[in-house]
Amino acid sequence: xxxxxxxxxxxxxxxxxxxxxxxxxxxxxxxxxxxxxxxxxxxxxxxxxxxxxxxxxxxxxxxxxxxxxxxxxxxxxxxxxxxxxxxxxxxxxxxxxxxxxxxxxxxxxxxxxxx
Amino acid sequence: xxxxxxxxxxxxxxxxxxxxxxxxxxxxxxxxxxxxxxxxxxxxxxxxxxxxxxxxxxxxxxxxxxxxxxxxxxxxxxxxxxxxxxxxxxxxxxxxxxxxxxxxxxxxxxx
Numbered sequence: 001x002x003x004x005x006x007x008x009x010x011x012x013x014x015x016x017x018x019x020x021x022x023x024x025x026x027x028x029x030x031x032x033x034x035x036x037x038x039x040x041x042x043x044x045x046x047x048x049x050x051x052x053x054x055x056x057x058x059x060x061x062x063x064x065x066x067x068x069x070x071x072x073x074x075x076x077x078x079x080x081x082x083x084x085x086x087x088x089x090x091x092x093x094x095x096x097x098x099x100x101x102x103x104x105x106x107x108x109x110x111x112x113x114x115x
Numbered sequence: 116x117x118x119x120x121x122x123x124x125x126x127x128x129x130x131x132x133x134x135x136x137x138x139x140x141x142x143x144x145x146x147x148x149x150x151x152x153x154x155x156x157x158x159x160x161x162x163x164x165x166x167x168x169x170x171x172x173x174x175x176x177x178x179x180x181x182x183x184x185x186x187x188x189x190x191x192x193x194x195x196x197x198x199x200x201x202x203x204x205x206x207x208x209x210x211x212x213x214x215x216x217x218x219x220x221x222x223x224x225x226x
Contacts, residue, residue: 004158036216045216091156106159109157
């Protein structure tokens with residue numbers, strides 16, 4: 001149980017384009033989903049927290065207009081990187097939890113490369 | 116949430132027990148200790164968590180000292196597939212869902 005998937009697993013795009021990454025909880029309903037970013041040889045950095053049906057809460061320094069998060073259902077959250085630039089190239093990882101007190105389960109990650 | 120301190124790296128022979136320490140000397144009474152691991156280029160995998168009692172599951176055991184200022188994750192029979200970065204995180208459920216990842220311990224299991 002507690003399986004989280006991400007799609008796509010990797011994506012290459014041109015600078016200036018937008019990229020959407022999906023995160024799904026496959027066998028449970030996720031009240032809360034999280035988006036992290038990880039640069040090479042660094043640890044995970046939390047970008048934002050989203051609760052189903054409400055606006056995401058972004059961490060300090062994360063541009064909400066650049067990283068659009070939608071959590072429209074209890075099993076799906078999407079992260080859209082708008083007008084991507086090479087510095088946005090990173091490993092994007094989502095996680096999901098059933099509720100405030102529950103364990104977070106992570107997706108396999110999406111590697112974004114912006115040319 | 117309290118900060119944690121972990122060794123940067125550790126080695127372990129295959130088949131032997133891997134004991135990964137974590138210091139969380141500023142932990143408060145309602146903070147849980149969580150362990151995750153991240154195998155290269157994958158998302159983190161949940162291992163185990165506990166409050167004050169020792170815990171065991173099919174993956175590992177978690178030993179928390181009586182004063183709760185430190186803990187040890189034990190992989191009883193390490194395999195090559197256990198090579199990963201292991202993260203020890205303290206968290207207050209109900210207060211915040213956030214997991215703040217430190218630098219973790221890079222465990223290398225060798226044949």
